Amino acid sequence: MKKKVTKELDVCDWCNTDEPVYNKCSICGKHACYDHKKEYMTEFPHAVCFSGTGDGTYCNECLLKHPPDELRLAYLEIQRLREEQKQYYKDFERRSKLAEERVKELLAARRESK
Numbered sequence: 001m002k003k004k005v006t007k008e009l010d011v012c013d014w015c016n017t018d019e020p021v022y023n024k025c026s027i028c029g030k031h032a033c034y035d036h037k038k039e040y041m042t043e044f045p046h047a048v049c050f051s052g053t054g055d056g057t058y059c060n061e062c063l064l065k066h067p068p069d070e071l072r073l074a075y076l077e078i079q080r081l082r083e084e085q086k087q088y089y090k091d092f093e094r095r096s097k098l099a100e101e102r103v104k105e106l107l108a109a110r111r112e113s114k
Ligand SMILES: [Zn+2]
Pocket: 012, 013, 014, 015, 016, 032, 033, 034, 035, 036
């Protein structure tokens, strides 16, 4: 059976194609497609180790125009912790490599002296 239906879709406010989109600014309600989200929006994960339902999406214009409310401050704290975690692992990796190199060197030196 074929049926014509009229549906209301959220479409990208930037390119206005007929494709439905799901990225919506939490402040002004503008919608963006994948490409325009990358260009004009910022996403804030809701958790330090994962993202998904509960992430915040804001268009960059609103981020500039409106001072952060409590929710955005909470998102920013998550963002800061994520950055801290990244730095920690970077440093951890660096120190691990140094320690491993040191063991390798010492083992090689022992082998040579025998
Ligand atoms: Zn678009």
